Amino acid sequence: FADVLYTGTADGKIVKIDGRNFHVIATLGKPPCGSREHEHSCGRPLGIRVGPNGTLFVADAYLGLFEVNPVTGDVKSLVSTEKKIAGRPLGFVNDLDITQDGKKIYFTDSSSRWQRRDFMHLIMEATADGRVLEYDTESKEVTVMMENLRFPNGIQLFPDEESVLVAETTMARIKRVHVSGLNKGGMDTFIDNLPGFPDNIRRSSSGGYWVAMSAVRPNPGFSMLDFLSQRPWLKKLIFKLFSQEMLLKFVPRYSLVLELRGDGVCLRSFHDPQGLVAAYSSEAHEHGGHLFLGSFRSPYLCRLDLSKV
Template identity: 65%
Template sequence: MNEAEGLRQRRPVRPQVITEDSSAQEAKEGSTYSSKVFRVTFLTLAASVVVPLLGVTVLLDCPIDPQPISLKEPPLLTGVLEPNIKLRKAERLWENELVGPESIVNIGGTREDEPMCGRPLGIRVGPNNTLFVADAYYGLYEVNPGTVTRDGRKIYFTDSSSKWQRRDYLYLIMEATDDGRLLEYDMVTKEVKVLMVGLRFPNGVQLSLAEDFVLVQETTMARIRRYYVSGLMKGGADMFVENMPGLPDNIRLSSSGGYWVAMSAVRPNPGFSLLDFLSEKPWIKRMIFKLLSQETVTKFVPKYSLVVELSETGSYRRSFHDPNGVIVAYVSEAHEHNGYLYLGSFRSPFLCRLNLQHV
């Protein structure tokens, strides 16, 4: 190869010009590289934590077998349901002297003692000033100052579940099984008759003033069912109130001819309802209860207290709220007497009394 050919094959080397733009480009490339390293490191660490955790949750047993349920969008808290703080005008009675006075009764012991000691959930005045008590573990009792018997007049009561005990009420709500029943006890024949089956956590019951139907709170489904016990509709059933703003617990007559309904939990709208979010996601429920206890999960449920008064036809008349449970918490029952509303609770160590003239 001669000199001319060598010159033709050689390419001139262009001088490299360093500018501010090239420095920025190098910095950008370095930053991109650092970001990639960070993302890879983060994902690796996350995977090292999440994968074993998922493995553990798969292997762990879940205490419940949740069923998916469909709930309508909760009603808006407007009009007569508009949030207020009227329940904060209540006064506490016998504070720290009671343990979960569910139905305006004094209940002793702890949750662990319930199967042995019993747990009264409903109470009514019977003939001759005796009391009829429905106990979650020991059934139906007629109580007077000297004796305790299993007989009484005709009474309507619920069997919330054939699987879960009263203390496991959160499992019952989250599992959403339909094994609850409405029952009738006949004082003459001393027989129990099944009136309704397939209920999801049937709770409080109330006989109408005319004694032609019984109202049943179906807690898990946020509604009230009606069963006719006399008249042309006897033996039939229909819906009394559907899609309530909370999970109804007990129900009692009001002086206006309607009904007081206590909500054990609220479905806020506007707002986020954990119960509604989980209703159609049984796999999330399984994950939660594999890792957390009932007591821990309960702490995530807002302490929003709500009592509503319904008309005789089921429309809303008024509502009393305590948005953060400042005075009234975990309300289970509202019982009207002599111008006062006495408020029971399934967890609080006190009763509350609200002067209806002040609200």
Template identity: 70%
Template sequence: MNEAEGLRQRRPLRPQVVTEDTTAQESKDGSTYSNKVFRMTFMILALLLIIPLIGAIVLLDSPIDPQPISFKEPPPFTGTLEPNFKLRQAERLFENQLVGPESIANIGDVLFTGTSDGRIVKIEDGHIQTIARLGHGPCGTGGDELTCGRPLGIRVGPKKSLFVADAYYGIFEIFPSSGEVQRLVSSKVPIEGKNLSFVNDLAVTRDGRKIYFTDSSSKWHRKDFCYLIMEATDDGRLFEYDTVTKEVKVLMEGLRFPNGVQLSPAEDFVLVAETTMARIRRYYVSGLMKGGEDMFVENMPGFPDNIRSSSSGGYWVAMSAIRANPGFSMLDFLSDKPWIKRIIFKLFSQETVMKFVPKYSLVVELSETGSYRRSFHDPDGMVATYISEAHEHNGHLYLGSFRSPFICRLDLKDV
């Protein structure tokens, strides 16, 4: 090593000058590195959570196997369907004294209805009295339906008896004066090879000879009605029962949640609400068109429940849920997306899904030809909620409900 090389090796190191820019750069570099580490850690944790969730969704069984269906754009809420607050003028009766008064009938001024705990009750002079129970107890919760029964449609016959459709037990005749109960059609006996799993509503001819009733599904029970709607199952049927010959005939099949039933004033046809499809179908039971069927009203502004006659010769139809236009209808949106429906019920219970159904209450009056005469609304369900039926009596509409703990009464003079 020569002298020059030695001097170069012994030359002192230059001191590093630290400036604000240097510190800032180091801080920036450190911050960038920390951000990268944080993002990496977050992504890893997210993947660790998401991958098992996706796997669980894929592996979990869905309780439903939905069929794709399609709807037209709902009718606009204009004209006779213009939103209003007329249902808010109704009064609640017997609040928290009965739950789920689905259907209502009257003999004179005495009202009759069925409740969610399986009872048939009469309401007279402000008092509620149990006259019959079709199932057996103990009863009190929704989980008891299979044994307690669930009275739905109720009608008055020519002999002042009550004809009742029980979702789990079948068709009954009840004599209020004595409390006598006679089963006419048992849901335990299959008809043409299919079960009666969800007996729903009924209509009775004036002479009491024929009863027309619906079974909403041969697969799903009433307690699983949310599954039935979302799956769009097409196994519902309309029947005719002859009280003299005791014979049951299938009149219509392949229906998606057949629900309310109503005879025409001339008793030449019967109307059937096909809830899932937001429409009402017509079946001719007499006359030149006997045995034929057609569409009475389609693409309704909601999903129809029970149908009852109006004093004007038309029909009252209660909507279990609406299809707002303008607005958003969850059932319309999901109708052609079975995969989303499967995921929803893999993750959520029926009760949870029901919480997303808007509490918009709607009753419409149809003319004898099916056109809209008028409509009564409660946009937020502040007074009338979950309406299942509008029964007209003595200038009032009595509004039944499939889950509310009261009956509503609306004075038609006020609206």
């Protein structure tokens, strides 16, 4: 896939961008699409990874895990959200990563209670009902690797594939969950007190990681989310007065992307304080000397030439 990009869109499509050409290769849900009311049936593809045999593995927020053939457009359901896992529903399937041999897929379920279209509720409540799960592509079994996480979001395998990094968005930190080897079942903090709320995590060519922030924390030390979590009555009042769309207008357009070293130390950061070029960046993917930026709100992709920064 030399210079081909794949992305999911807000109206449920998985698209291939090849130079200036744009092809829809698959849709996972059913029309109508494009509105909040229909998002759960239309589907919302979030995390996408290319597997070892060239197929795409896709995490859809409402519908589950899929394998998509980018040539034929054939879609195969791997994990359906209709089935409960360990007694709890998959409410908000978010991101995934796959081992090099293609045998294990690790994925995040951000909440069993709140769906993607209600993500502001999940953020404001800081609900600790997110999970990291493992799908075995041979046995077709799904196993819970870690639970009680607060909005687990982006996920990225460590180079040795014995652990995964997981962005715990509302906590402004990244956890390391041990999924195999001697420490299996354990978890530690990779980096905390980040200057923003981390969304996706992807490898960088320097051996570290790119982390895109869904929003910045204007003043580390005081967090509106921390403040509200102690005052449930105030939260209820805010949701009575304002819709989610209205609340999103209060989120600054400030875009921030960090490059972390392999040990979690910050190497460098890129900023767009007014969000004039790349507002609401939520993923940074490095390829061929460029950084491609995706967004959970902006209707475009950005490309940054890393040789010029």
